[in-house]
Amino acid sequence: MRAFLSAVLIASCLAGPAHAADNPHAADVAAINQVVEQFKAAIIARDGKTLDELFLKDHDSWLVVAAVDDATWATVKTRNPKARRIIADSRKQFVEFVQNSPKPVEERFYNVRIDTNGAVGSVYFDFDFLQDGKVTNRGSETWQMVRGEDGWKIGAMLYSMGK
Numbered sequence: 001m002r003a004f005l006s007a008v009l010i011a012s013c014l015a016g017p018a019h020a021a022d023n024p025h026a027a028d029v030a031a032i033n034q035v036v037e038q039f040k041a042a043i044i045a046r047d048g049k050t051l052d053e054l055f056l057k058d059h060d061s062w063l064v065v066a067a068v069d070d071a072t073w074a075t076v077k078t079r080n081p082k083a084r085r086i087i088a089d090s091r092k093q094f095v096e097f098v099q100n101s102p103k104p105v106e107e108r109f110y111n112v113r114i115d116t117n118g119a120v121g122s123v124y125f126d127f128d129f130l131q132d133g134k135v136t137n138r139g140s141e142t143w144q145m146v147r148g149e150d151g152w153k154i155g156a157m158l159y160s161m162g163k
Contacts, residue, residue, distance in 0.1 A: 028116045028152075032145055035152050036112060036123060043107050048099030055091045056146065056153045062089045067139050067160035091157070103132035121145035121152065127159070137161055 023029070035054055042051040064087040066073065076083050098105055112125040122144055129137040139160030146155045 025116050025118045028118050028121065028147065029114050031147075032114050032116060032121050032123060032152050033112075035145070035154070036109065036114075036125075039154075040107060040109065043098055043105055046099050046101060046105065048095045051098060052091065052095045054154055056148075056155045059155055060090050060092065061144075061156035062091055062094070063087065063158045064089050065158065065160050067162050091154075101131070104130075106130045116145070116147075119147055121147070 038050065039054055041047075042054070066076070066083075066085045066087075068076065073085065106129075108128045108130065110126040110128075112123065115122050122142060124140070124142045127137075127139060127141050128135045139162070141157065141159035143154045144156040145152050147153075
């Protein structure tokens with residue numbers, strides 16, 4: 001019995017450091033998650049200044065992708081031949097939309113996954129975007145993050161629309 005307890009004690013002591021080594025960037029994951037929470041709160045508060053500060057200033061990569069099957073896309077193209085499946089947008093337009101919205105806006109995140117090596121990171125999640133309490137878009141979104149002198153910033157954003 002004594003040998004068994006000793007083995008359990010040794011195994012539990014060894015498990016701690018092994019677990020910590022599995023996630024050497026836990027502090028960075030937490031910092032990126034804080035950006036996620038600030039993003040959500042800024043949308044609800046319609047705080048364009050805070051929202052804008054979460055992005056890189058000299059870079060604006062923002063793409064919207066139609067999330068429809070090929071048959072639905074063919075119908076869309078028949079109705080609107082100029083429709084594009086991938087649309088370039090900008091954080092500035094989104095910030096202005098949020099801060100000037102006459103109705104409450106919110107983005108709800110689900111299944112958030114964060115990965116980082118401490119210098120770059122990615123955030124991927126499913127979302128619902130609501131205006132005045134009603135879902136107006138649902139899809140998946142991904143952010144490319146970079147860690148600069150002033151912390152983690154969103155460098156690029158892509159999301160699906162119409163799912």
